Amino acid sequence: MISTAARLLSAVLILLVIFAATRAIIRALPGDPLNTLIAETGTTIDRNVLNRALRLDEPFLPALMGDLRAALRGDLGTSILSQRPVAPVVAERFVNTLILSSLTLLMGFPISLLLGLLAANHPRSAIDRICTLYGALCAALPAPWIGPLLMLCFSVWLPIFPISGSVFLPALTLALIFSGLWARLIRSRVRESLLNGSARGARARGLPEWRVLFKYGLIPVSGSLLAYLGTQTGHLLAGAFVTEIIFDWRGMGHLLVSSVLRRDYPVIEATAFFSAALCLLGNWWGDFLQNRVTPWKE
């Protein structure tokens, strides 16, 4: 009970630190932040209005408190370039990124599960080699290369998907990049549990091979696999950011990168905070699962 409360408290503290860090970006600008900002964005908004809106007229801590109070009310500021409130835009883009990542998991995970399980069950066979080769190949594919090539294959030569605005191709790219890693991971973990667990006894009792594979190979390590998936949230998010740019899918990464390039600070602050918080959530979820499923490790 106490440890849960302590964890919750530390989580809130870490989130506050991240919030402060994202708000410090604008103050870290070289020279007078306001001058730099006006010069970089070329905005026509009045200097004094901007100064007040970004709370640059106050010292850092009071401004941070003010921002925090506004953020708790759901007000994340206004975009300098589009003059629209940031919060609804971020929410809309977040949903798009969520769609992309879920579809990636949906496409990539079954393939890696199938390949990993088969390879684990037949060591040194052809399927084992295919799994290793697939893993090495997928890890060597830079998203900015394989993305456009998939676009070429499936939107230009074989016009199955539209060239932009479709979620399938970015999800396919991401699934391709990540499934190799997942397949290799599943293969090595399941093989370990097949060797060390009670799989031999189960085989001797005459259980069908597929049941041995699931019950004595996959189930014992599923907790640590799920936990690993939690720690992968950040990498999946970063991968989604890159593919969003390649395929012009309007998700959070698209918003973050384009606002970094155009120096739209209120948008940068909000998206960076949400992305960092999502990574942390993934890590915590992984830790939680790890502790729940394998308590003897503590």
Added chain:
Amino acid sequence: MNIVRDRALLLSISWLCLWLSASALLGLLGGSISFDISAMLQLPEWKAPFGYDSYGRNLLFITLLSSFKSTAFGIFITLLSCLLAVLIGSSVAMGPKHFHVVLSRILDAFLAFPPLLFALGWAAVRGPGWGTLIFALLIGSAPGLIRLTFARSQEILAQDFILASRSLGASFARIAFHHVIPAAINLCIVKAPSLFAHALIAEATLSFLGIGAPLGQETWGSLLLQGRDYLVEAPHIAAATGLPLVLMILALQLISERLTLHQLRAKKQP
């Protein structure tokens, strides 16, 4: 590790040597590449096996020149990460215990977020450029490597032979320079090829996004961007500029794997 008998390894090393020496030759001799608007986006022919790019330049030469910058950058980052990892990892492991926790927490903070997020935050302040690229690639490679060298140094320090040599009167410096640092360097040598591969991918990705190499500087990432922009008119740009990169990453991964195997075998039969 038998290089001659292992055909995949031989192929990887020869590809690396071929491409790196060709690009270094072109890069160091400062070969100038002629613009020829009439050849714009033209398909490969015998004089230009990769075809021509959007400025009518020979794409093979441009890819070699750009990859010279990218690989030089990747090697620089890899060496810098190894240096940092050996220095920080071994010195903190040999230092007082409460520093161990501090280092672990700092590394946790870096490893909890994808390097791309740090890179974007940095780019929001400093804008794109070589400095941003150095920062982003270091954040991507150094913390993981420091954690490994730190763990390895701790492992070495806990061994019996360290206690034995201490009781024989070995000094702090002797233990550091004869046992801890060599082990950390050994680890870095095994990890270096895959770090280099990661640096190449990260450079290409960041420059593609526009937060890496400064405008007008051509690297592998900016060539990939050109490939995407002319995907429909000239698909050969996208295919040809990335293929050498993928082959290079595959070769580096293979070398890294063989090095790891070699070291495992060496450990088993001393």
